[in-house]
Amino acid sequence: MALTDDDPRASDEPAVPAPHADTARERTHIGWRPGAPGEQSYEHPLVAVDVVILTMRRRRLEALLIKRRRWPYEGLRALPGSFVRGDESLEDAARRVLERAAGVRDVYLEQLYTFGDPQRDPRARVITVVYYALLRADALPAALAGSTGVIGSGEDAAELTWFPVDALPPLAFDHAEILRYTLQRLRGKLEYTRIGFQLLAPEFTLSELQEVYEAILSRTLDKRNFRKKVLSTGILEPTAHTRKSGQHRPAALYRFNPHADSGA
Amino acid sequence: MALTDDDPRASDEPAVPAPHADTARERTHIGWRPGAPGEQSYEHPLVAVDVVILTMRRRRLEALLIKRRRWPYEGLRALPGSFVRGDESLEDAARRVLERAAGVRDVYLEQLYTFGDPQRDPRARVITVVYYALLRADALPAALAGSTGVIGSGEDAAELTWFPVDALPPLAFDHAEILRYTLQRLRGKLEYTRIGFQLLAPEFTLSELQEVYEAILSRTLDKRNFRKKVLSTGILEPTAHTRKSGQHRPAALYRFNPHADSGA
DNA sequence: TCAAAAGTGTTGCAGGTACACCCATGA
DNA sequence: TCATGGGTGTACCTGCAACACTTTTGA
Numbered sequence: 389m390a391l392t393d394d395d396p397r398a399s400d401e402p403a404v405p406a407p408h409a410d411t412a413r414e415r416t417h418i419g420w421r422p423g424a425p426g427e428q429s430y431e432h433p434l435v436a437v438d439v440v441i442l443t444m445r446r447r448r449l450e451a452l453l454i455k456r457r458r459w460p461y462e463g464l465r466a467l468p469g470s471f472v473r474g475d476e477s478l479e480d481a482a483r484r485v486l487e488r489a490a491g492v493r494d495v496y497l498e499q500l501y502t503f504g505d506p507q508r509d510p511r512a513r514v515i516t517v518v519y520y521a522l523l524r525a526d527a528l529p530a531a532l533a534g535s536t537g538v539i540g541s542g543e544d545a546a547e548l549t550w551f552p553v554d555a556l557p558p559l560a561f562d563h564a565e566i567l568r569y570t571l572q573r574l575r576g577k578l579e580y581t582r583i584g585f586q587l588l589a590p591e592f593t594l595s596e597l598q599e600v601y602e603a604i605l606s607r608t609l610d611k612r613n614f615r616k617k618v619l620s621t622g623i624l625e626p627t628a629h630t631r632k633s634g635q636h637r638p639a640a641l642y643r644f645n646p647h648a649d650s651g652a
Numbered sequence: 653m654a655l656t657d658d659d660p661r662a663s664d665e666p667a668v669p670a671p672h673a674d675t676a677r678e679r680t681h682i683g684w685r686p687g688a689p690g691e692q693s694y695e696h697p698l699v700a701v702d703v704v705i706l707t708m709r710r711r712r713l714e715a716l717l718i719k720r721r722r723w724p725y726e727g728l729r730a731l732p733g734s735f736v737r738g739d740e741s742l743e744d745a746a747r748r749v750l751e752r753a754a755g756v757r758d759v760y761l762e763q764l765y766t767f768g769d770p771q772r773d774p775r776a777r778v779i780t781v782v783y784y785a786l787l788r789a790d791a792l793p794a795a796l797a798g799s800t801g802v803i804g805s806g807e808d809a810a811e812l813t814w815f816p817v818d819a820l821p822p823l824a825f826d827h828a829e830i831l832r833y834t835l836q837r838l839r840g841k842l843e844y845t846r847i848g849f850q851l852l853a854p855e856f857t858l859s860e861l862q863e864v865y866e867a868i869l870s871r872t873l874d875k876r877n878f879r880k881k882v883l884s885t886g887i888l889e890p891t892a893h894t895r896k897s898g899q900h901r902p903a904a905l906y907r908f909n910p911h912a913d914s915g916a
Numbered sequence: 917t918c919a920a921a922a923g924t925g926t927t928g929c930a931g932g933t934a935c936a937c938c939c940a941t942g943a
Numbered sequence: 944t945c946a947t948g949g950g951t952g953t954a955c956c957t958g959c960a961a962c963a964c965t966t967t968t969g970a
Binding site for chain 2: 931932933934935936939940941942943
């Protein structure tokens with residue numbers, strides 16, 4: 389996790405104390421009892437959500453990571469996250485994280501898996517329910533359009549950076565495993581659902597769609613077979629528009645047809 | 653959830669108090685504060701695991717359910733479950749539930765999904781990580797070989813009953829939704845993994861294997877096509893044995909070959 | 917006229933589906 | 944000899960993979 393449970397847009401830390409921190413606010417949190425790092429003496433686990441935020445940038449699939457500013461794993465990158473509040477659903481918590489980290493709402497969001505190894509967080513027993521979100525690059529807020537952005541300010545400023553999923557930096561906690569698993573799931577779902585469209589603007593070229601598939605599957609696809617297959621499903625409808633880019637032939641723009649059958 | 657966190661083989665109740673119960677033991681549990689039923693005033697959620705325990709009985713897919721003996725949903729059936737202990741992983745917790753409810757170890761167990769609606773349990777905010785387990789009917793303990801068994805004794809005795817998944821009784825909490833989702837997942841996995849074998853004894857006939865597929869998919873399959881397909885994958889090896897049953901031709905027994913490629 | 921991406925068809929193969937009859941056994 | 948489940952083969956169709964050249968545009 390990375391964003392606090394308490395501050396609206398703020399630090400990259402959940403409200404679990406570092407081993408020698410001992411403020412009143414921190415001690416109000418259950419699930420942790422004073423002790424050396426690594427000591428296991430909790431009664432009930434804490435519950436967090438972490439969100440793998442993915443988008444297409446520069447023709448690659450990239451994930452949004454936050455730089456940790458405290459122990460443990462200080463300086464490493466981590467997934468944005470938060471503790472789950474008492475009155476919100478897990479998905480609501482994930483959407484809250486998503487809005488704080490990426491400033492977006494109404495994006496594709498799906499629960500991935502729940503990670504609960506007792507040792508996964510040296511501070512406390514934290515069970516994390518992981519979601520992944522697919523964002524359209526065209527709908528990113530200006531602060532995140534570049535490779536690096538900052539949310540919050542002053543003490544609580546947190547640096548957010550996009551990383552290609554095939555060139556990730558060292559990650560905190562078990563977040564490397566979580567990202568591996570996310571990609572595996574995404575590859576599986578790509579075959580029998582329509583999640584690929586979630587990474588594209590409402591109108592897109594067939595080449596752009598193919599790039600999404602190639603980025604997720606990390607292999608190239610045959611252009612003719614790809615077009616044949618995707619058009620034969622009937623889930624695309626042509627628009628009257630074209631996209632001119634560079635000094636070559638403009639590409640026809642298509643639109644996703646939500647009324648076509650099957651998929652998800 | 654259904655089995656307590658405290659007793660080794662016991663009641664169908666987690667250690668969350670009924671609204672007016674107020675014993676010392678119950679009050680030691682965090683996440684709940686005194687109040688009328690339905691009142692939401694908790695700080696941190698509790699974490700439970702529930703386990704969908706499935707097996708093939710009488711040629712049908714059946715689930716093991718416990719009869720609730722307390723408010724809420726008294727008398728209804730529920731999934732066996734427990735709170736997660738501080739020092740055990742989620743899967744360990746699921747295996748503990750599995751051993752208490754069904755008396756089995758070393759069975760196929762997989763995490764399904766995490767359900768966390770704030771209102772899903774009227775007693776407290778309980779997030780449940782659901783696992784599903786596939787049991788071989790031939791390896792069931794005697795107490796569960798019949799349709800109904802009892803675990804624990806006296807006050808804590810709990811009645812466990814097998815129900816066909818297509819003829820379930822009214823279920824407590826959101827457990828009907830959980831079972832629907834389990835079947836959906838199982839159908840999906842059946843296509844591209846080998847989970848079907850997890851419901852069979854080490855040696856089995858092709859008809860038995862087909863029955864497993866038909867029970868999970870809830871449709872009949874063509875016998876010739878089914879055999880052709882499953883044999884062509886090379887994941888079965890014939891044994892020298894046959895099974896005689898009734899007054900007809902004995903069936904050849906096959907064995908799963910774990911060294912064949914692909915699947916899971 | 918060149919560079920760069922868009923666009924387009926055919927063929928072979930593998931795998932899925934539909935479909936009906938004989939076999940081995942015990943009562 | 945009969946009833947019961949075990950066991951087998953062919954023909955069609957669909958979907959996937961391999962494969963190369965022409966078109967349109969702006970510079």
